[in-house]
Amino acid sequence: MTSTLTGALFIGATRRPGTHGQILAIEAATGARIQPAFGGASPADLDDACALAAAAFDPFRALPLERRAQFLEAVAQNILDLGDELVERAMQETGLPRPRIEGERGRTVGQLRLFAGVVRDGGFLDLRIDPALPDRQPLPRPDLRLRNVPVGPVAVFGASNFPLAFSVAGGDTASAFAAGCPVVVKAHSAHPGTSELVARAVAKAVADYGLPEGVFSMIFAEDRAVAQALVADPRIKAVGFTGSRTAGTAFMKIAAARPEPIPVYAEMSSINPVLLLPAALAARGAQIGTAFAASLTMGAGQFCTNPGLILVIEGEGLDDFLAAATRAITKAAPATMLTPGILAAYTRGVAALSGHDAVETVAAGAATDLKASPALFVTDAARFLARPELHEEVFGAASLVVRCPDLAAMTAVIEALEGQLTAALHMDEADHDTARGLLPLLERKVGRILVNGFGTGVEVAHAMVHGGPFPATADGRSTSVGSLAIARFLRPVCYQDLPRALLPPELQGDGAGLPRRLDGRPTL
Template structure:
């Protein structure tokens, strides 16, 4: 089923065009024109979201769960058309888009189930103690309440699961917060058709029109106006460190500062401990290469750095990784800009004397071929830029002479989304020495796996110390992510008729 976009914004139930347009840049097929967002549209969407909050924020959990499930139904009803436009715009394979659509609808349904259980409210009650001496205690009740309209920025690398109706939107709507989405210009048609699904769910469930709006991209001023709008109470963002930090600073500089929940990427180091390297070096090198090239390396959990022992065992790891990467085919990247940034990242490595090219390729156009470099821990710790993310299939092997060097390197890491340990039972003591360090550096720690692939579950943490994310106490994946859009309120001596749902 083919989908032809109309190129308009969805503002509180109405599809709105604009005089100025921007063309999409699909990996294949026909380009389409899309309306450029404006600050006036931002104001309209935020005003409508605030108006919707007075009813939606106080709706029942059952009503919100039904609405969220209906969004999932409407997305699935458009499954073939979503895959069609998504593959054309992004160059991602059909199987990837189908899987991501399943993840998107799955996390919507997960949040619907989660709010029906009510645990997220964290309800607490300290009954009155009128006879307590020397002072009586009042009746105290606490519950989590929605904070108001939320701004969500679509991600370039996940056109479904981290975009229009992705995890941030699902969590906010589940919490009772209306959402204004800033669509990503890398996949505006995909954003539009998913917005149509949300709009259909709003009408079927008789929800207030302002509970959801989509403003297409094309102008950075739109994003700036959105995070600075006085009616927006928090921001969910997945994207680059530079763009995210700029928006974070704008949020902090507002007359009323608001939280900016930015997931900004990571190099996700993998430590190959000595016994694991000795017994499984070749297999680990091959597995790392497979993870590194998955999705053309366009995952925020891409394991860009492997910390490997010096010596023959480590050599086998590097040789196996290089051989696997050499055989990897070119892959289409999400946008021309991302492809150019990947080439720029490679050039940055080529300019460094302390870095040796193990496999050097030349990528052209929108395609990416893998690259592999090697250095030692001393050089890595002296050059901060070696620890900066290159968005694409570029890997760096850092050779170490001892577990002590691994510890020193771990201490020098910036905040990460993930850190992985490859280990055998005989590596347990070395792993124990690393654990206190790496748990301060990352939001998710893995053993004998690869970090690409983020399970959507109650226990998942997708976040970490800065610069991996801007709020180390939050996650953008899993049911705990709903807490970003709630705040605790205490009710003292409150009559039952005035208490919110949950008591």
């Protein structure tokens, strides 16, 4: 297939070659550089994108909800219409296999359609109407009406590990559009071609719907200062990011130091503790070990929700668990990682654990130059508690088992953990009391608690939380997956005694037609 890629920036409706450095994609499987080159954005390019986004904000958010929903659906359809060129380019740039990319495309399209439904539902507006009480004593009550409005233009930083679902038209962009926010995407340099194709799908929908061009821009940035300038730009009002703790906390600092600080929604770092409770372990240690290894090695372990920490109380079944996990891990084929940089970081992380005096290596796959192998390590609660470096994420298929002499030690280990995206409990009915005792602690530490499964495979749903206390995310009050993700890009505005003709349509009269609170009472 002949590439249709141009390597140009998307500055609103203009395709402009970037001249500030350049990026070449790397074929993940071979390490070879791929044409074409993608030109990096200059500060002037960034300035233009932000100016267009600011100009687009008011007209975009003023669109009728139905029109905004249709725009999201058009983006989804346009992504499907890219056909196999998108799938093949994404496979080439990421090393991920076809079923995974096709599945992720389905997820991305599904997310956009989910948010179309969220927009039509209107619940995200949180409409509230407290009608005037002119005769109230001692003072009358004015007419008060509330709705959520979008925060303003949003900067989105694509993630390397989900080239579609957490990238150019991924969850951050979909939820920001749904809220009514223009988006400036900084494309991830590991999949610039995939990014250009998807950007084309978004830009086509913007044009087809006659939206202001600044609703969407996308830049490539070879220069880290340009990415940081995007976070610092006064026209940007929120940031969506998925990536490393280093980059995420750097963005948090920049955002906090702005003359007008803004929220950063960075999803950064999680080791996702898995708790093996005694009855379950005794009953099916081997089975859990095999399932764990499958979750660990899936996609070369390149998931935010990868099970990086196993907490287990010494007892029956532990040897079976370790033996089964070791068997599966030792047999696992080496896997291509997303980028040479991620592979190098993984290799360093595994080497640090292998050589760590408080850790034993129990399983490691065969090593190769270009591919990563899974690895499993063991320590105990006392040593884990004493060595904070063991609490850090190794991105990839590496996991650490912490042997706990008793429940108190397991509890102490959980208490010592930083915030996490997920915690998984493997348990049987006889473990219920133990689990019940742990739940309040887990609720304080994580965004999602799951039973007899693993955190990998994040359902895009209304009740999903893909978030958690720092450093799992920058802002534990939010989720980046599922319909609640729209809440990140909204703020409430109150209208007092506005004449009906000036009120937003959804707040006129008694607001009929959308879910709302009348005098505090929910009304459909």
